[in-house]
Amino acid sequence: MILISTRDSRMGVPASKAVLMGIAPDGGLLVPLKFPQLSIEKDEPYPALAARVLAQFFDDLPELDKLTQEAYRCFDDPRVAPVVKTADGEYVMELWHGPTLAFKDMALSVLPRLLTASMALHGGSDVLILVATSGDTGKAALEGFCDVPHTRIVVFYPSDGVSEMQKLQMVTQGGDNTQVVAVKGNFDDAQSGVKAMFADETFVSAVAEKGYSLSSANSINFGRLAPQIAYYYGAYAQLVSMGEIAQGEPINLVVPTGNFGNILAGYYAKRMGLPVAKLICASNRNNVLTDFFHSGEYSLKRPFYRTMSPSMDILISSNLERLLFELTGRDPHMVSAMMKQLKETGVYDIGETARRALEADFWADWCSEEETMACIRRTFETKGYLLDTHTAVAAGVYEKYKKTGDATKTVIVSTASPYKFPQDVLASLGESTDGMDAFALSRRLSAKTGTRLPRQIEELETKPVRHKTVVERSGMREAVLEAL
């Protein structure tokens, strides 16, 4: 399948090349020339489903079946992304059964394998992966790329924007090709720093001189997006197998959203033929997307808040550009103009007609910190299901959505294990957490809720810290060149 840029549709590359590029040379995002149509198969093993999705785009790569089997081998549930019934017509899809306990594993266990297969096909130099992370991407990327031949990875995380557990997961990372660097500032500082490196020709040639070409593992890479389409099909097939829905019956999806990657994959699934009614976009207090869906205006003129769902603490939702491309009838000039406006003025407006067109597919709302905590407690007490802080934002938004009267069966997308955020989860349940470290908190959480302490957490306790570098935003380039 050929991919085109959201900012210049004359430029086309095969998906296997797009994975190596990360972003288009004009700064746009790469999107499929058209949406292939994919059927729903009951009782299909997850790796086979994922391979079938990938084959729609990566039609020039061999042995995708083997690739996805290896990618999902270490997941701790045979269904990979199991669906759990929590109430009548309400289900949770758990995307956190991989090595880092967060949904990023769903794509980042596949991406390095797509990259090496694409490198084998197209040739070229070794790949340097630069990642800016708000917490979960970093660790999942480090795990995915750890000791993968012909790759190096440097991960930047905001020094004060990730949870203690997330930080521990990253700074203890092993592997000879990995580097983890703290950047003073918030996630948008780290992300714009990485974007600036990609756009800096002097830097790119300095990297090339050392034998590497740059690529990204951030959710703007199409190799991240494609594997995420599969689990929406997987959830649907499970609901059919469980006898919860009839084949062809539409379902709603509620997605806790940050960079707009996960929910965009749900939208792509819909365009590929999955019966999806509403895509419900759930935000935390950084509710720039809620305002966008309600007013048509995307505005960065707002404060940035640190919340207990740090992976959603984002002001610039990069993947929204792919939705704008569809919304404008695939008009690269309009998309370019909006992105330019955002960069220069911090605002763009899609206008009332376009905004109303979005209402056919999307609904949006947000939860405050208090609402999120209350939702964790209420869900545990009334449904016996333990939510993490990100999924709780989605569950809370779904409670608001239900007041519209829509009784369509709904899947809440769960993006992290509660054990990644034990302090906030325990506090939500009304437990005191004073003076306890992340591991004591995890054991307390397990004792309090009767849920199993994940092995991934237990192993972390004895691992030595390997990465201690802290830089200013201006020092990011140097940190990379030093690492090579």
Ligand SMILES: *Cc1c(COP(=O)(O)O)cnc(C)c1O
């Ligand atoms: C990354 C992440 C999100 C946000 O996903 P996007 O694709 O960026 O919208 C939500 N929850 C968790 C736990 C995450 O790691």
